[in-house]
Amino acid sequence: MKDCMSDDMKRKISEHPCYSPEAQHKFGRLHLAVAPSCNIQCNYCDRKFDCVNESRPGVTSEVLSPQEALERTTRILEQNPYISVIGIAGPGDPLDNDETFETFRLIREKFPEITLCISTNGLLLPDRFDELLESNVETLTVTMNAFDPEIQKEIISMVYYGGKKYEGREAAELLIQKQLEGIEKAVEAGMTVKINTVLIPGINDKHIVDLAKKMNELGVYIMNVMPLINQAAFADIVPPTDQERKVIQDACAPYVKQMRHCRQCRSDAYGLIGKDLSVEKQPRKKEFKP
Ligand code: SF4
Numbered sequence: 001m002k003d004c005m006s007d008d009m010k011r012k013i014s015e016h017p018c019y020s021p022e023a024q025h026k027f028g029r030l031h032l033a034v035a036p037s038c039n040i041q042c043n044y045c046d047r048k049f050d051c052v053n054e055s056r057p058g059v060t061s062e063v064l065s066p067q068e069a070l071e072r073t074t075r076i077l078e079q080n081p082y083i084s085v086i087g088i089a090g091p092g093d094p095l096d097n098d099e100t101f102e103t104f105r106l107i108r109e110k111f112p113e114i115t116l117c118i119s120t121n122g123l124l125l126p127d128r129f130d131e132l133l134e135s136n137v138e139t140l141t142v143t144m145n146a147f148d149p150e151i152q153k154e155i156i157s158m159v160y161y162g163g164k165k166y167e168g169r170e171a172a173e174l175l176i177q178k179q180l181e182g183i184e185k186a187v188e189a190g191m192t193v194k195i196n197t198v199l200i201p202g203i204n205d206k207h208i209v210d211l212a213k214k215m216n217e218l219g220v221y222i223m224n225v226m227p228l229i230n231q232a233a234f235a236d237i238v239p240p241t242d243q244e245r246k247v248i249q250d251a252c253a254p255y256v257k258q259m260r261h262c263r264q265c266r267s268d269a270y271g272l273i274g275k276d277l278s279v280e281k282q283p284r285k286k287e288f289k290p
């Protein structure tokens, strides 16, 4: 991969707790749960919970309005100045919710120096790309579990796009096409891109190294292979062991840098990774209802 990152971006990455393993002990992130709706259905997702891309199961989120998110950010940053990144990661898909962009606008206005980060399934990435750029989002995560539609169609059951519902191979092809196009645009525009890949034994485990090669071609900065949390339609699949995941990470490492310290945080987590401060200390305004 070419090293065409600006010095400012290099500094921001060195202070991003997910992109840099060294940063995780010194810098924190704050997730703002402002995005409840989602436009696809992953077979490992139980919508009663947070987006499994960035969550642990069994914990429902409060959904904040953009103004509430700004107030929460102000309060938390005052008490935790080591937080360097504000991210939106759910509980649904951030790009499927206009509140995401309004929240970024409010945060950017008040905290111009902070790094803005987003995590998405990528379906709307090309369509909403200009808005993302205008929001000044610098680090982008796309959950990409396969680029072979025959595999992807086993992982998602539905895609809702442009007022139409897609299923089967057609849904898989559409999602993959949008993800690849979006990643390409983001890399070209100078964003630093991470992909999250859920390792699903028997479904995509033999495909992930090829995915890493593909991501290398696109200029993706880092890859996060996450173990399946077995729930919903995938409740009966046995999740991979740490050792099985490590074997795959090691095989992918020659192609894309591997993130190995992910803790599958909630979409309203804040603080240092793995040492989250309790959300119960914050006022709970609205409960997320699927
Ligand atoms: Fe669930 Fe996230 Fe998949 Fe949407 S993208 S179905 S919220 S895991």
Ligand code: SF4
Pocket (backbone or CB within 6 Å): 017, 018, 029, 053, 054, 055, 224, 261, 262, 263, 264, 265, 273
């Ligand atoms: Fe970082 Fe992983 Fe937590 Fe996302 S889920 S904030 S990538 S540690």
